Amino acid sequence: MIFNKRFVPLCLVAALTAGATSVYAREKDEAPPIDQIIAKAIKADNIYDDIKRLSKQPRVSGTNAEDKAVKYIEKKFESFGLDTDVQAFQFKKYFGASEVSFSVDGSEIPSIALDYTANGDVTAELVYVGLGKPEDVEDVDLTGKIALIRRGDITFAEKLENAVKKGAVAAVIFNRQGAGDDDEPFGGTLGGADKGVAPVIGISYNAGQELVDRLEANEAVIANVKVEGSEVRTVTSHNVIATKPAKSDAPETDQIVIIGAHHDSVDGAPGANDDASGTATTLELARIMAKMPTDTEIRFITFGAEEDGLVGSYEYVDSLSRDELGKIVAMFQLDMVGSRDAGDLKMFTVDGNPNNVTDYAGEAAERFDWEVPYGQEGRSDHVPFYEASVPAALFIHDPVEPWYHTPEDTIDKISKEKLMQVATIVASAAYNIADPNTPALPERTIKKAKVKKSDIKLFDKEKPEE
Ligand code: BES
Ligand code: ZN
Numbered sequence: 001m002i003f004n005k006r007f008v009p010l011c012l013v014a015a016l017t018a019g020a021t022s023v024y025a026r027e028k029d030e031a032p033p034i035d036q037i038i039a040k041a042i043k044a045d046n047i048y049d050d051i052k053r054l055s056k057q058p059r060v061s062g063t064n065a066e067d068k069a070v071k072y073i074e075k076k077f078e079s080f081g082l083d084t085d086v087q088a089f090q091f092k093k094y095f096g097a098s099e100v101s102f103s104v105d106g107s108e109i110p111s112i113a114l115d116y117t118a119n120g121d122v123t124a125e126l127v128y129v130g131l132g133k134p135e136d137v138e139d140v141d142l143t144g145k146i147a148l149i150r151r152g153d154i155t156f157a158e159k160l161e162n163a164v165k166k167g168a169v170a171a172v173i174f175n176r177q178g179a180g181d182d183d184e185p186f187g188g189t190l191g192g193a194d195k196g197v198a199p200v201i202g203i204s205y206n207a208g209q210e211l212v213d214r215l216e217a218n219e220a221v222i223a224n225v226k227v228e229g230s231e232v233r234t235v236t237s238h239n240v241i242a243t244k245p246a247k248s249d250a251p252e253t254d255q256i257v258i259i260g261a262h263h264d265s266v267d268g269a270p271g272a273n274d275d276a277s278g279t280a281t282t283l284e285l286a287r288i289m290a291k292m293p294t295d296t297e298i299r300f301i302t303f304g305a306e307e308d309g310l311v312g313s314y315e316y317v318d319s320l321s322r323d324e325l326g327k328i329v330a331m332f333q334l335d336m337v338g339s340r341d342a343g344d345l346k347m348f349t350v351d352g353n354p355n356n357v358t359d360y361a362g363e364a365a366e367r368f369d370w371e372v373p374y375g376q377e378g379r380s381d382h383v384p385f386y387e388a389s390v391p392a393a394l395f396i397h398d399p400v401e402p403w404y405h406t407p408e409d410t411i412d413k414i415s416k417e418k419l420m421q422v423a424t425i426v427a428s429a430a431y432n433i434a435d436p437n438t439p440a441l442p443e444r445t446i447k448k449a450k451v452k453k454s455d456i457k458l459f460d461k462e463k464p465e466e
Contacts (some may be wrong), residue, residue, distance in 0.1 A: 004141040037300035041288040042423045044416035050280035057270035060262040062235025063244045070238045077242035080290040084101035098229030111201040113227050115189035120199040122169045126221040132159035143167030148186040151176045157195040170225040171197040174208020182206045199227040239312045248293035250436035256297045257358035258331040262306030271410045278334030294434035303381050318458040329441045330356045331392035337422040340415035341395035352376030355391035401410035
């Protein structure tokens, strides 16, 4: 067991209970166990109120709404007496098409523009080229034509490229049978700005199959594909970094613990749970820990542009020296930690293996009679840390709620109980590491090279799909 049972210095009790009435009716010289003190100090109402405030509108990275959230977070960290930095960074952000249409003989067929599609307005004959593999287009002259392609086997970008090489001016990809609702259009991504060599849209399986039938009956089909507003623009986003220095009577460990979340949200979603919940919990943990004696530095960070491919966390990790990276012994990422409609709390590491974070949090949970299993998942800001050999894990409820990335991700779905549990576990685990009474963690060698920066980060779901 990592945690040593012992009594806590009275100064710590004072730091945490300042202003409070006599919550701890104990003997004068006997303090309650530290976990109890921490649990009492956390106020679910504070977290809830911050989520409410942050989720009044979507906080899309690079917009005024993000700037507003960043200022709020910065002020709040400063009000706890923490040294606070705002790290601005620029990146190329993709803005989806504002208008898309597909019509055949003047009648509209529902369609979705693929991410990174080129814009255009073309009317031409439709030609069916199966899966759109090189051998499918080899003997077909697509000059000036629109290619109709079946989903599957190769990436959307490869299909488009193969068709364009043979002269196609646009591509229409129809869904695989049973890959979704056969009557609904589907969306996807080409995976990068350089892949948008012509307009490309997704339509339903049934709509596509009907067109194939007509073409195979030798009917000439004239179609119009129109895409507008798809573009890549350079925008500025921010990370907010609040540092609580190591300060106690004990010698410093020269180690760093990070507690993080992302403050941005996707377009159209207020992001109460994703991830105002993690941001507000990080703020509350900063509040209760700001004055605690620790022999280890604690950094509270909210990242920007997570939803654009973990851009802020890559930027932050990239800004640290190898020496500094080597000092980080644990990175706790809080993302989607308050939904009443999601499953139980889990910890996810990128490789699926336990590490300092899952060990300490697992033990903290046990001390409160909770069980928090770990598993394997990327998809959040713990990934760049993992890639830089830092022990990191994502705290999230699994399965996720149905409101994920929708306009329904609002404050009324937030559970104070869920917030309280994750806040308690993470605070207790982080303090256990930073506690002057616990030894420093063993030194760790950095096995991997520091992560490399690229203009547009691709990860997981952004990976081109076939
Ligand atoms: N909060 C989610 C991460 C998430 C969602 C993890 C559901 C596990 C289950 C995060 O904000 C997100 O949406 N991430 C993106 C990936 C990112 C690299 C753009 C995603 O999962 O699509
Ligand atoms: Zn998220």
